[in-house]
Amino acid sequence: xxxxxxxxxxxxxxxxxxxxxxxxxxxxxxxxxxxxxxxxxxxxxxxxxxxxxxxxxxxxxxxxxxxxxxxxxxxxxxxxxxxxxxxxxxxxxxxxxxxxxxxxxxxxxxxxxxxxxxxxxxxxxxxxxxxxxxxxxxxxxxxxxxxxxxxxxxxxxxx
Amino acid sequence: xxxxxxxxxxxxxxxxxxxxxxxxxxxxxxxxxxxxxxxxxxxxxxxxxxxxxxxxxxxxxxxxxxxxxxxxxxxxxxxxxxxxxxxxxxxxxxxxxxxxxxxxxxxxxxxxxxxxxxxxxxxxxxxxxxxxxxxxxxxxxxxxxxxxxxxxxxxxxxxxxxxxxxxxxxxxxxxxxxxxxxxxxxxxxxxxxxxxxxxxxxxxxxxxxxxxxxxxxxxxxxxxxxxxxxxxxxxxxxxxxxxxxxxxxxxxxxxxxxxxxxxxxxxxxxxxxxxxxxxxxxxxxxxxxxxxxxxxxxxxxxxxxxxxxxxxxxxxxxxxxxxxxxxxxxxxxxxxxxxxxxxxxxxxxxxxxxxxxxxxxxxxxxxxxxxxxxxxxxxxxxxxxxxxxxxxxxxxxxxxxxxxxxxxxxxxxxxxxxxxxxxxxxxxxxxxxxxxxxxxxxxxxxxxxxxxxxxxxxxxxxxxxxxxxxxxxxxxxxxxxxxxxxxxxxxxxxxxxxxxxxxxxxxxxxxxxxxxxxxxxxxxxxxxxxxxxxxxxxxxxxxxxxxxxxxxxxxxxxxxxxxxxxxxxxxxxxxxxxxxxxxxxxxxxxxxxxxxxxxxxxxxxxxxxxxxxxxxxxxxxxxxxxxxxxxxxxxxxxxxxxxxxxxxxxxxxxxxxxxxxxxxxxxxxxxxxxxxxxxxxxxxxxxxxxxxxxxxxxxxxxxxxxxxxxxxxxxxxxxxxxxxxxxxxxx
Numbered sequence: 056x057x058x059x060x061x062x063x064x065x066x067x068x069x070x071x072x073x074x075x076x077x078x079x080x081x082x083x084x085x086x087x088x089x090x091x092x093x094x095x096x097x098x099x100x101x102x103x104x105x106x107x108x109x110x111x112x113x114x115x116x117x118x119x120x121x122x123x124x125x126x127x128x129x130x131x132x133x134x135x136x137x138x139x140x141x142x143x144x145x146x147x148x149x150x151x152x153x154x155x156x157x158x159x160x161x162x163x164x165x166x167x168x169x170x171x172x173x174x175x176x177x178x179x180x181x182x183x184x185x186x187x188x189x190x191x192x193x194x195x196x197x198x199x200x201x202x203x204x205x206x207x208x209x210x211x212x213x214x
Numbered sequence: 215x216x217x218x219x220x221x222x223x224x225x226x227x228x229x230x231x232x233x234x235x236x237x238x239x240x241x242x243x244x245x246x247x248x249x250x251x252x253x254x255x256x257x258x259x260x261x262x263x264x265x266x267x268x269x270x271x272x273x274x275x276x277x278x279x280x281x282x283x284x285x286x287x288x289x290x291x292x293x294x295x296x297x298x299x300x301x302x303x304x305x306x307x308x309x310x311x312x313x314x315x316x317x318x319x320x321x322x323x324x325x326x327x328x329x330x331x332x333x334x335x336x337x338x339x340x341x342x343x344x345x346x347x348x349x350x351x352x353x354x355x356x357x358x359x360x361x362x363x364x365x366x367x368x369x370x371x372x373x374x375x376x377x378x379x380x381x382x383x384x385x386x387x388x389x390x391x392x393x394x395x396x397x398x399x400x401x402x403x404x405x406x407x408x409x410x411x412x413x414x415x416x417x418x419x420x421x422x423x424x425x426x427x428x429x430x431x432x433x434x435x436x437x438x439x440x441x442x443x444x445x446x447x448x449x450x451x452x453x454x455x456x457x458x459x460x461x462x463x464x465x466x467x468x469x470x471x472x473x474x475x476x477x478x479x480x481x482x483x484x485x486x487x488x489x490x491x492x493x494x495x496x497x498x499x500x501x502x503x504x505x506x507x508x509x510x511x512x513x514x515x516x517x518x519x520x521x522x523x524x525x526x527x528x529x530x531x532x533x534x535x536x537x538x539x540x541x542x543x544x545x546x547x548x549x550x551x552x553x554x555x556x557x558x559x560x561x562x563x564x565x566x567x568x569x570x571x572x573x574x575x576x577x578x579x580x581x582x583x584x585x586x587x588x589x590x591x592x593x594x595x596x597x598x599x600x601x602x603x604x605x606x607x608x609x610x611x612x613x614x615x616x617x618x619x620x621x622x623x624x625x626x627x628x629x630x631x632x633x634x635x636x637x638x639x640x641x642x643x644x645x646x647x648x649x650x651x652x653x654x655x656x657x658x659x660x661x662x663x664x665x666x667x668x669x670x671x672x673x674x675x676x677x678x679x680x681x682x683x684x685x686x687x688x689x690x691x692x693x694x695x696x697x698x699x700x701x702x703x704x705x706x707x708x709x710x711x712x713x714x715x716x717x718x719x720x721x722x723x724x725x726x727x728x729x730x731x732x733x734x735x736x737x738x739x740x741x742x743x744x745x746x747x748x749x750x751x752x753x754x755x756x757x758x759x760x761x762x763x764x765x766x767x768x769x770x771x772x773x774x775x776x777x778x779x780x781x782x783x784x785x786x787x788x789x790x791x792x793x794x795x796x797x798x799x800x801x802x803x804x805x806x807x808x809x810x811x812x813x814x815x816x817x818x819x820x821x822x823x824x825x826x827x828x829x830x831x832x833x834x835x836x837x838x839x840x841x842x843x844x845x846x847x848x849x850x851x852x853x854x855x856x857x858x859x860x861x862x863x864x865x866x867x868x869x870x871x872x873x874x875x876x877x878x879x880x881x882x883x884x885x886x887x888x889x890x891x892x893x894x895x896x897x898x899x900x901x902x903x904x905x906x907x908x909x910x911x912x913x914x915x916x917x918x919x920x921x922x923x924x925x926x927x928x929x930x931x932x933x934x935x936x937x938x939x940x941x942x943x944x945x
Contacts, residue, residue, distance in 0.1 A: 072461070072462075072491075075488070075490050075491075079488050079489055079490040082427075082489070083436065083487070083488035084488060086430070088421070088423040088427075088428040089420075089421025089422075091425070091563075091564070091612070092427055092489070092564075092565070092641070093563050093565070093644070094644045094878055095493075095643055095878075096644070096878045096879070096880065098878055098879035098880055099563065101563060128421060129419075129421030130420065130421045132420070132421075133420055141419075142419040142420065145415070145419045146411055146415055146416060146419060147411075149409065149411040149412060149415070149846040149847070149850060150415075151411075151412050151414075151415040151418050151419070152281040152282075152283070152412075152851075152854055153280060153281025153562075153563070153564075153610075153611065153612050153614075154412070154414065154418035155425060155562075155563045155564045155613060156563050157419060158418070161419060176892070179887070180887050180888040181888070183886075183887045183888075184887055184888045185886075186887070187563065187879065187884050188563075188887075189561060189562060189563040189612075189613045189615075189858075189884060190613060190854045190858075191854045191855075191856075191857030191858045191861065191890065192850065192853070193886075193887040193890035194853050194857070194890060194891070194893070194894055195850070195853070196887060197887065197890075209893075210892040210893055212830075212892045214798055214817055214818075214819045214828065214829075214830030214892070
């Protein structure tokens with residue numbers, strides 16, 4: 056069945072089973088490879104995209120459920136002021152190790168900063184806990200989000 | 215590991231340089247990384263540096279990139295000695311080709327010790343040839359020329375030539391003997407020692423395709439591969455009718471494999487134009503499996519057998535020094551404890567997979583292998599394809615951790631492409647990845663130690679219960695006779711018993727060390743407590759006064775170890791830990807592996823009501839020699855190792871009915887940001903030793919450091935992993 060979804064500002068038509076997760080419509084039908092496959096169960100966040108600006112796991116979101124909501128992937132984030140700041144902070148602080156999760160991390164971080172422009176470390180931990188980084192770049196992810204938000208990067212929490 | 219390392223180091227010392235004309239003109243310079251005595255003549259040109267007449271400079275990164283930063287670090291070494299600006303070079307990933315590049319793998323933290331000299335020699339040789347070409351053109355002496363940023367200057371006259379302008383001339387000059395090259399003094403470094411962000415990172419943060427899963431080949435199908443859930447199971451029959459009838463399924467067929475669990479095994483391939491359709495069709499397969507002789511294996515069975523074996527006399531001896539039985543009998547105090555650790559999956563975030571395009575006896579492969587050459591050999595042996603008929607692209611991997619040292623997914627992709635007669639991209643799902651891993655083996659240690667009246671360790675014994683058949687152990691389930699404190703306690707004995715195992719095992723980041731360090735360094739902490747000593751001072755006392763430095767860095771140097779341990783104590787404020795609030799504790803541990811010396815102090819708080827633990831700050835001191843090549847990358851490796859290690863305490867692969875029971879991250883809970891420490895203080899102790907690698911040695915001792923901190927916070931000793939919150943509750 057054909058579905059028309061709005062991806063990165065353009066209407067795209069995919070002729071697929073409506074149960075197909077958005078992730079695979081993006082990756083294998085539309086050749087948008089930024090969202091990554093990590094678990095297929097919504098556990099790891101590598102597939103995170105935005106639906107109307109809200110961070111969403113595309114591996115557990117059916118194409119048929121997207122509807123009129125705007126799909127944004129990492130490929131379009133340089134054109135988003137928050138996304139651009141996050142990408143710059145990610146490079147400045149050399150966050151990336153293997154890098155496989157980082158598109159999803161940036162999408163979740165962008166969702167956080169859109170909702171909460173000056174997050175605390177605890178806010179960051181809560182918002183980012185759905186995104187696994189197997190290389191465990193978490194210290195730099197926290198710092199990069201704070202840098203993008205214009206906050207001091209050190210973690211001031213006492214144990 | 216030490217033996218492999220020595221071989222690699224010897225190999226690199228036989229390096230020699232070769233020059234030729236680059237495609238399109240200019241200088242192409244490589245280094246022969248010869249294998250074996252007769253290989254000098256067989257070594258071909260390896261184009262590590264190409265300088266074209268237009269001034270463009272290409273530097274090849276020879277090893278697979280799995281997140282360890284090697285694609286950035288190795289070109290830094292070349293660029294430094296070539297005397298170019300970092301922004302002037304274009305970096306390209308090498309093809310997998312052992313004849314040209316020597317061994318290309320990511321393992322054992324070996325790249326730095328083996329390539330620190332040869333990669334700089336490549337850069338220095340190219341620079342020297344370019345200078346000679348310029349001097350010849352000026353009819354002057356190379357000694358009157360200087361270089362900077364890819365420009366040669368004749369100092370007395372101020373004349374200048376760019377590298378590109380003399381590249382053609384340089385290509386006709388004989389390359390210098392590597393041994394004759396004078397490499398820069400560290401004080402002159404412009405690139406080495408300065409932080410360089412990952413070269414692929416701009417593409418990564420903008421979502422450009424780079425990884426194995428992103429490969430697209432014209433005409434390819436997406437393939438999935440259903441295997442027996444029980445290791446060693448064989449396919450008896452398969453009804454593929456329903457799966458083939460599903461809309462979108464292109465084909466489904468049986469692939470016959472062999473008995474090697476790390477090679478090609480029996481399974482059913484399903485091809486579709488997209489992954490989701492292919493994967494969904496697996497539910498419609500009707501396969502009859504012969505589950506083989508291990509179908510009754512389980513973690514419960516292993517635990518029970520381990521307890522039985524520990525109670526019996528050991529099957530073999532690994533080490534006996536002094537008279538441990540008498541020393542234990544005569545000790546003022548005897549301490550006994552049994553430790554165990556589970557099987558672990560590497561769980562790279564990018565699941566295993568591979569793309570292959572087989573046509574007319576030849577095959578092109580796009581692989582995320584950490585170790586592609588054995589994949590070529592495995593595929594040649596399994597499928598009868600000539601090694602030279604395989605063209606292998608090395609693709610950036612979404613994590614390795616040792617999983618991709620094996621090449622099972624590689625041979626599967628080629629087998630499926632060959633049988634399908636078209637290009638295929640094989641993708642494993644998360645269950646495939648967790649349940650068909652080549653695991654970090656579990657193990658059991660039964661310690662006893664004797665303390666004299668002063669609290670000194672006079673006897674130490676470990677009955678190691680591990681997996682194997684007799685004295686033939688499964689991969690990476692080995693306790694060596696030099697494991698500390700062997701050699702540092704007068705009466706020491708390591709003995710062993712084994713039992714058979716259903717699943718394949720292999721190296722995982724800091725292989726063997728990640729497990730042994732937990733057990734040994736935790737038990738040594740227990741001894742400190744039993745002796746009534748400060749654990750850090752007790753460990754320094756056990757290491758003893760510095761012995762003469764060993765002849766090679768492949769041998770443990772207790773002086774280097776003690777220096778690291780002392781310094782982590784100072785940086786962490788260890789002496790003031792008595793002032794910590796109730797429920798907060800600090801623990802310390804140290805370890806040496808992969809040529810690196812590391813000590814960790816971990817600060818933790820445990821909630822007595824729930825047992826939930828949190829890590830505050832972690833202090834790390836490491837000695838990996840005289841030079842940190844890329845500081846940001848080095849610190850990143852340590853930060854990652856620390857958090858990876860902390861995470862490993864809390865999860866496990868368990869077996870039931872011969873199969874792994876964890877199918878996804880809900881039951882294999884990798885550490886997340888909300889459990890990561892608030893800070894990791896990384897300090898490198900610079901010593902006058904050759905630079906060595908970092909991916910692995912920074913990991914092991916964080917694990918017992920946390921366990922020892924938990925003991926300090928709660929009085930509860932973690933002896934059996936995985937650690938659960940329930941173990942740590944006080945109420």
